[in-house]
Amino acid sequence: MSPLGNILKKEIKELLTPGTVLPIVLITLIFGSIGNTMGGIEEEIQQLPVIGLINEDEGIYAPVITGIFQNRSNIVINSTTLSEKDQVIETVKEKDGTAVLIIPENFSDNILTDKPGKIEVYWIVKGTGIMDSIPSASVESLLYYAQHQISMTLIIQSNASSNASLIENPVITIDTTNLKGHEYPNISPGTITQILSTQSTTTPIVMMMIIIIAGGMVISSMALEKENKTLETLLTLPVRRVSIVTGKIAASAIVGLFLALIYMFGIGYYMQSLTFDAATGSTSFSLALSNFDMILVGISLFAALVAGLSLCMLLGTMAKNYKSAQTLTAPVTMMAIFPMILTMFTDFDTLPLALKTLVFAIPFSHPMMAQRALLFGDYTLVIGGIIYVVIFSIIVIGLVIWVFTTDRLLTGTVVGKKLARLRRKR
Amino acid sequence: MKTVEVNDFIKSYGRLEAVKGISFSIDKGEIFGLIGPNGAGKTTTLRVIATLLQITQGTINVLGIDVKEHPDQIRKNISYLPEDAGAYKNLTGRQYLQFMANFFTNDSTRDMVEKGVRIADLDQRIDDKIDTYSKGMKRRLLVGRALMNDPELAILDEPTSGLDVRNAQEIRSIIKQTAQNGTTILLSSHNMLEVEYLCQRIALIADGKIIEEGRPNDLKQKYKAENIEEVFMKVVQ
Numbered sequence: 001m002s003p004l005g006n007i008l009k010k011e012i013k014e015l016l017t018p019g020t021v022l023p024i025v026l027i028t029l030i031f032g033s034i035g036n037t038m039g040g041i042e043e044e045i046q047q048l049p050v051i052g053l054i055n056e057d058e059g060i061y062a063p064v065i066t067g068i069f070q071n072r073s074n075i076v077i078n079s080t081t082l083s084e085k086d087q088v089i090e091t092v093k094e095k096d097g098t099a100v101l102i103i104p105e106n107f108s109d110n111i112l113t114d115k116p117g118k119i120e121v122y123w124i125v126k127g128t129g130i131m132d133s134i135p136s137a138s139v140e141s142l143l144y145y146a147q148h149q150i151s152m153t154l155i156i157q158s159n160a161s162s163n164a165s166l167i168e169n170p171v172i173t174i175d176t177t178n179l180k181g182h183e184y185p186n187i188s189p190g191t192i193t194q195i196l197s198t199q200s201t202t203t204p205i206v207m208m209m210i211i212i213i214a215g216g217m218v219i220s221s222m223a224l225e226k227e228n229k230t231l232e233t234l235l236t237l238p239v240r241r242v243s244i245v246t247g248k249i250a251a252s253a254i255v256g257l258f259l260a261l262i263y264m265f266g267i268g269y270y271m272q273s274l275t276f277d278a279a280t281g282s283t284s285f286s287l288a289l290s291n292f293d294m295i296l297v298g299i300s301l302f303a304a305l306v307a308g309l310s311l312c313m314l315l316g317t318m319a320k321n322y323k324s325a326q327t328l329t330a331p332v333t334m335m336a337i338f339p340m341i342l343t344m345f346t347d348f349d350t351l352p353l354a355l356k357t358l359v360f361a362i363p364f365s366h367p368m369m370a371q372r373a374l375l376f377g378d379y380t381l382v383i384g385g386i387i388y389v390v391i392f393s394i395i396v397i398g399l400v401i402w403v404f405t406t407d408r409l410l411t412g413t414v415v416g417k418k419l420a421r422l423r424r425k426r
Numbered sequence: 427m428k429t430v431e432v433n434d435f436i437k438s439y440g441r442l443e444a445v446k447g448i449s450f451s452i453d454k455g456e457i458f459g460l461i462g463p464n465g466a467g468k469t470t471t472l473r474v475i476a477t478l479l480q481i482t483q484g485t486i487n488v489l490g491i492d493v494k495e496h497p498d499q500i501r502k503n504i505s506y507l508p509e510d511a512g513a514y515k516n517l518t519g520r521q522y523l524q525f526m527a528n529f530f531t532n533d534s535t536r537d538m539v540e541k542g543v544r545i546a547d548l549d550q551r552i553d554d555k556i557d558t559y560s561k562g563m564k565r566r567l568l569v570g571r572a573l574m575n576d577p578e579l580a581i582l583d584e585p586t587s588g589l590d591v592r593n594a595q596e597i598r599s600i601i602k603q604t605a606q607n608g609t610t611i612l613l614s615s616h617n618m619l620e621v622e623y624l625c626q627r628i629a630l631i632a633d634g635k636i637i638e639e640g641r642p643n644d645l646k647q648k649y650k651a652e653n654i655e656e657v658f659m660k661v662v663q
Contacts, residue, residue, distance in 0.1 A: 229510055
């Protein structure tokens, strides 16, 4: 077995322990169950609300309301007299219902005499959670729809020659959005933002999680080598420093990607329950990535991962023990979170120059920005970013290998020979 | 050709001069001991010979190769056992020996690993995770690792440090046996009785300088002392 393969195998064995896998699996399960709950909300929304109805009105407008509720809710008790109110409420409570609607006898008369018709609603609310508010929100939307239908009837009755829909919606906007020099017909900026929201959130979160998980592993791996005093032995073996560095980075990347995949399975399920179907929306407005674009995004992700892990390796060489390694992960975490938040809420092109430079300098920003940039044909930013990240990685890996050949790794100090001679002469 | 040749070796950490110009040499198959108190410069000297740290000034040749110029070549022929060294906790003893053996040969590592297992003498526990080993068991495994590849030079830093009498005695026997088979041993210790028992020649080191060097019996005669501990006290005074 080659020295690199030997180190890679050992590192994976050391990193892939129940202690590292279990927390990620637990987080995945938590996100998965939250996603499941969100899915439950969708099901709840689709269910007909359970209500009770007391209709004392015999006029022309009450049937508009009763008709809508008969079709779009589950009326468990129907009464025509207010004296049965308590009985109706009890029945609705027993049937796990949401509301009792009371249409008084003067409802239609009031409307016909230019007064608002009043409907009394007795709400039965079981809790204050999102799930608990769904049935009442459904009833409210049905009431709003009923009100709208009565408005339309009134418009028609007041002027038979008029188009009620036109009176209600006299203006229609025809949108054409010019975004980054491209014209998108029949789409508003708000809709574009909604379409791109998945890409704006998912990729940055994936990138951030991979960097935090895999980066933490690299730093901890170096720290544990020092704490367990295995590093000294490793450095006296007939193996090139570059193999040790590459083996550690590659193993952390493999294990980190594996754990991030488990994690993303959970968060993906969770996000699916929250977000709009971007793929369908974006394709219909010519905002989809080509295969070449996807390859570029993949290269950008991989380059950023290597850059991140090299940086973590460099930080890891400074760690004295496992405890200090935990502190050293903070700057990397910050470097991953900062562009994530920025790319979620703003566009790189609209940032001031100083902030633009800072975001460009952080290697993790590039895969986060790549998808959006490619959708608008900005290949310069993506390819330029990849070249920058590759150069960044080469420099950092070079630095790590240099540290491995100096005393710093074991003693925490680097003293050049010339400098030491100078000091002695003084 | 000497196995180790150290000439006017100086090692500094910033302003601190840990080793202040020492010279000594070790013949093939010899057990040579560096003895002295904590902070005398023993471990620094061993680490430089083991290619872990860089030389500030002077020259060190191992098997005729300059440690500064060709450390990679030296690493193929030496073994270093650091003081308080650890092993990878998630591996079993056998997996650890296998991992180490893979660096020394591309051919079958079976014989090398079996030799390591024999030296470690851990019976069935060799297939248990290192995490479950006692300090003595771990040290025996590490000695097995250090000697299984028949190195031309074994550098052992405090090989019996922290071990009980029985374990320490067993490790001393293994070291003696290894030297008889042709491996040169360079060890450090502040246990002067151990050094007297093991080493053919010793160097007394204090404050980064070698203050005396020779055969234990010659030194005892020279200073009219009963043991090396007494020699050391007289030399220091």
